[in-house]
Amino acid sequence: MPANLTPEYYKAERWFRSAGTNDEKILALEHMLRVMPKHKGTDHLRADLRRKLSKLKESGAQKGKAKHADIFHIPRSGSGQIVLLGMPNCGKSSIVAALTNAKVSVAEFPFATGAPVPGMMMYEDVPIQLVDMPPITADFVAPGQVGTYRNCDLIGIVIDLSQDVEEQAGVCIDFLESRNLLVDKETATVDEQGNRLAKEAFYICTKSDIAKPGALESLKNNCGRNFEFVEVSLETKAGLEQLSERFFKLLKIIRIYAKPPGKLIDMTEPFTLPAGSTVMDLARTVHRQLAENLKFARIWGTGVYDGQNTQRNHVLNDKDIIELHFS
Numbered sequence: 001m002p003a004n005l006t007p008e009y010y011k012a013e014r015w016f017r018s019a020g021t022n023d024e025k026i027l028a029l030e031h032m033l034r035v036m037p038k039h040k041g042t043d044h045l046r047a048d049l050r051r052k053l054s055k056l057k058e059s060g061a062q063k064g065k066a067k068h069a070d071i072f073h074i075p076r077s078g079s080g081q082i083v084l085l086g087m088p089n090c091g092k093s094s095i096v097a098a099l100t101n102a103k104v105s106v107a108e109f110p111f112a113t114g115a116p117v118p119g120m121m122m123y124e125d126v127p128i129q130l131v132d133m134p135p136i137t138a139d140f141v142a143p144g145q146v147g148t149y150r151n152c153d154l155i156g157i158v159i160d161l162s163q164d165v166e167e168q169a170g171v172c173i174d175f176l177e178s179r180n181l182l183v184d185k186e187t188a189t190v191d192e193q194g195n196r197l198a199k200e201a202f203y204i205c206t207k208s209d210i211a212k213p214g215a216l217e218s219l220k221n222n223c224g225r226n227f228e229f230v231e232v233s234l235e236t237k238a239g240l241e242q243l244s245e246r247f248f249k250l251l252k253i254i255r256i257y258a259k260p261p262g263k264l265i266d267m268t269e270p271f272t273l274p275a276g277s278t279v280m281d282l283a284r285t286v287h288r289q290l291a292e293n294l295k296f297a298r299i300w301g302t303g304v305y306d307g308q309n310t311q312r313n314h315v316l317n318d319k320d321i322i323e324l325h326f327s
């Protein structure tokens with residue numbers, strides 16, 4: 001009986017073939033099993049894929065014991081991790097060089113960047129980690145590279161406005177879509193362990209100083225996804241402040257200053273929490289064990305009276321100041 005496999009299945013199979021790590025292969029195989037049509041004609045294939053999957057999971061469990069270095073694994077630090085994606089020479093390294101003190105190589109020749117390079121930038125008092133990446137092209141993505149994107153908080157798609165923007169957006173979106181890396185209605189955003197798989201993305205449009213006429217309009221109108229975008233020039237530094245601000249907004253985090261009872265507020269190192277977090281979420285972040293003993297909290301900030309007593313489920317706003325009282 002014919003298997004009658006769908007285009008969606010073949011897409012998942014391409015993802016599997018290009019996967020550079022066991023973890024990525026497991027994700028791709030699980031997706032293949034999910035999208036495979038269910039009928040007699042696919043029984044053999046299904047059994048075959050299940051076998052492959054359990055073998056991979058076994059070998060992953062064994063390997064977990066031995067440490068092996070994965071250059072594409074960049075441990076998160078700061079309040080959020082943003083990883084750049086783009087074709088050769090689009091300006092990825094220039095962005096990281098302009099905003100952080102990381103040692104990246106900016107060059108006129110392609111493939112100057114061979115491995116991810118993380119740097120730390122500040123948006124006001126919030127540390128944000130920015131990761132420079134090797135480029136991708138329509139035909140080449142370094143094996144393992146997808147892992148860096150899988151692990152991040154936000155993807156910055158870098159588009160060179162002096163080149164063909166539709167081609168660049170096409171290559172980048174195809175890379176992300178074919179690996180289920182983009183948040184949308186159909187894509188599962190978390191796996192069984194609760195790890196986030198799909199990400200938000202946005203465009204960073206570079207070289208605004210030498211942009212082709214109409215490049216931005218063409219990106220807005222002809223490139224499928226309606227991502228937000230920021231326009232910058234690394235040459236004139238125009239737009240860099242807006243870019244940092246956008247990073248903070250798109251990470252969807254808020255900062256909260258803690259005021260120990262009877263002491264001064266620490267305005268130097270805010271706690272950062274996902275937007276929508278409550279007083280109780282903050283208590284858990286400040287002190288996991290004591291959180292349940294939270295007696296009351298006072299708040300100074302948006303939409304409240306100064307020093308007002310507040311409920312455990314009160315939703316916090318960016319820059320609120322909170323005094324937690326534990327019993």
Ligand SMILES: Nc1nc2c(ncn2[C@@H]2O[C@H](COP(=O)(O)OP(=O)(O)O)[C@@H](O)[C@H]2O)c(=O)[nH]1
Nearest residue numbers: 089090091092093094106107108207233234235
């Ligand atoms: N005129 C202009 N040149 C830029 C800009 N951004 C990057 N470049 C140049 O473009 C080339 C490639 O930049 P690079 O950051 O190495 O690109 P990457 O391959 O994406 O990391 C370098 O020669 C940069 O100086 C920009 O905004 N304006």
Ligand SMILES: [Mg+2]
Nearest residue numbers: 092093112113
């Ligand atoms: Mg580079």
